[in-house]
Amino acid sequence: MTDTTPVTAGTAQAAEQAGGTASGGPVELHYRTTIKHCREALSLRPKVVRGARALQVCVLLLAMAAGGALPVALFGRDQPVWGVFWAALAVVTALMGLSLIQNHYIRSYQRIAEHQGPVHAVADDEGIRFSTEKIVSWTKWSMYGRYAEGPNVFALFTGDKSTASFFALPKAGVAAPQDVDRLRELLDRHLRRG
Numbered sequence: 001m002t003d004t005t006p007v008t009a010g011t012a013q014a015a016e017q018a019g020g021t022a023s024g025g026p027v028e029l030h031y032r033t034t035i036k037h038c039r040e041a042l043s044l045r046p047k048v049v050r051g052a053r054a055l056q057v058c059v060l061l062l063a064m065a066a067g068g069a070l071p072v073a074l075f076g077r078d079q080p081v082w083g084v085f086w087a088a089l090a091v092v093t094a095l096m097g098l099s100l101i102q103n104h105y106i107r108s109y110q111r112i113a114e115h116q117g118p119v120h121a122v123a124d125d126e127g128i129r130f131s132t133e134k135i136v137s138w139t140k141w142s143m144y145g146r147y148a149e150g151p152n153v154f155a156l157f158t159g160d161k162s163t164a165s166f167f168a169l170p171k172a173g174v175a176a177p178q179d180v181d182r183l184r185e186l187l188d189r190h191l192r193r194g
Contacts, residue, residue: 026124027183031173033113038106041155041168044148048157048194063094121169123186128156141190148194154187157194 031037113119117133127140144167145159152172158165171180187193 026122027179027186028175029121029123029169029173029183030118030175031121031170032118033110033168033170035106035110037153037168037170038109038113040150040153041166042102042106042109044150044153044155044194045157045166047148048146048155063090119173121173123169123183125186125189144191146194147187147191149184154183156187156191 116135120131122129127138127143129138130136143158144156147154147156149155152170154169154171156167156169169183171183174180174183
């Protein structure tokens with residue numbers, strides 16, 4: 001069960017009037033999520049998830065070990081050149097596999113974002129409201145455990161251990177440059193920075 005609850009027009013207006021940030025009211029964003037936003041948000045995940053980078057290193061080390069052991073099993077220890085070749089091939093294959101998985105995840109997220117259309121988001125001390133052509137929702141800050149900041153996005157990650165789910169808030173979606181600072185202050189008050 002999540003903290004995301006649908007909001008009707010009346011309750012959205014009441015929440016907006018009651019909400020606001022300590023530094024001057026809610027922060028509004030208007031944007032359309034792009035592949036670039038998704039890719040950047042996902043690239044920030046290792047800053048937030050302790051084991052993400054370690055898992056990638058383990059996969060590469062296992063690939064090297066398996067690639068090095070395969071020629072020994074097939075040809076014996078007399079062919080050291082084949083061991084290097086197979087180990088390198090295993091590492092390249094593992095890197096390609098990791099890249100394919102990441103690209104699939106990004107494209108899936110992008111398809112969902114395209115289906116929803118342009119986003120209007122309003123962040124205040126209570127949480128963040130998202131509205132698109134098809135969805136209106138309000139999410140409490142407790143839904144997200146951490147956030148990370150990239151050059152173009154703020155990435156919000158769910159509070160579970162895997163932090164598999166994320167939400168990208170493009171900085172270009174704010175109306176004025178000072179709103180990026182206000183949004184950062186708001187996120188710092190309610191979430192842990194990754």
